[in-house]
Amino acid sequence: MNARAKRSVTEGQIYPTKHYGNITVVQYKNAKEVLVKFEKTGFETVTTAAYIRSGMGIRDPMQPYGIEKKPVPDDMQAGTVYESNLCGRLIIQKYTHVHDVKVKFIDTGHIDSFSASNIRKGAAYDPMAKNTYGVGFMGIGKYNTNSPAHQVWRGILSRCYSDKYPSYKDVKVAEVWHNFQNFAEWFENLDWKGKAVDKDLLALGRSKVYSPDRCVLLTKSENSKLNTLGYIKLLDDKEPFGKCRIVVSKTFDELDDAIDFAVQNELALRAEILKKINKVDPLKDAYGTIKARLISRLKEGDSHE
Known part of the structure; x- marks a missing residue:
């Protein structure tokens, strides 16, 4: 049996270490001089066959665990509480080294690790914080602020939960969409380019909730048509008699004819849009529902100039 067969450490073989991951034997000169490479960092060092077999005694200075341990700083002791800039208070759970400090956010219970520097600066971020x-909240997942859904999501929340939009004071966002990850997944899996989120098509303009089962994506053109089809302009003061005109369409001598025309046009557009987005019209009596809404607008003075 030759010398190569006798030794238990061979070139190209992979061995695990206790603290630094796997190493690969690059060159074997003898049992006291073996060149190895750490998989994680590519760092090469010379060690012995005995150390390789035991997984001990081989250090990689390029890895955090390879840095000589220092005493835990006084301000990084377990139980120390810090205030973050955006996400409330957090408590230190475990200090491993300067780049790995485990913390728990008090408000949400979320656990994560940050550098000591970021904790001290208040830069530790909690993706579960409702800020x-x-x-x-951003949530935990693959979607971040670079997602095309992010500004759309913020815009919806702004309309519903800021003071800038009084007409939305009674409108809410479904809890499932409070988590950005859920909204982004819904949004990016649809044909979203050049479109906006619409909550009213399926509920015929009466929806008070943004949710995945009530919302669709519409182009600006589709949205504009839906917002004008049902508007009627009366051409004299003798309601409901005299001539009337469907906005952007045509003139009628009788109001009933104008209403029927408006309803039929809206039904046709609804059918076209719903077919395109593969949705079934949830209205059992779409004609009657649309007509009732239009008459209500007329009584309120919302559909004539």
Whole structure:
């Protein structure tokens, strides 16, 4: 049996270490001089066959665990409480080294690790903290602020939970969409380019909730048509008699004819849009529902100039 067969450490073989991951034997000169490479960092060092077999005594200075341990700083002791800039208070749970300090956010219970420097600066971030208009949070997942859904999501939350939009004071966002990850997944899995979130099509303009089962994506053109089809302009003061005109369409001598025309046009557009987005019209009596809404607008003075 030759010398190569006798030794238990061979070139190209992979061995685990106790603290630094796997190493690969690059060159074997003898049992006291073996060149190895750490998989995680590519760092090469010379060690012995005995150390390789035991997984002990081999250090990688390029890895955090390879840095000589220092005493835990006084301000990083377990139980120390810090205030973050955006996400409330957190408590130190375990200090491993300067780049790995485990913390727990007090408000949400979320556990994560940060550098000591970021903790001291208040830069530790909790993805579960409701810091977007008091309800929204980023959540844990693959979607971040670079997602095309992010500004859309913030815009919806702004309309519903800020003071800038009085007409939305009674409108809410479904709890499932408070988590940005859920909204982004819904949004990005649809044909979203050039479109906006619409909550009213399926509920015929009466929805008070943004939710995945009530919302669709519409183009600006589709949205504009839906917002004008049902508007009627009366051309004299003798309601409901005299001539009337469907906005952006045509003139009628009788109001009933104008109403029927408006309803039929809206039904046709609804059918076209719903077919395109593969949705079934949830209205059992779409004609009657649309007509009732239009008459209600007329009584309130909302559909004539």
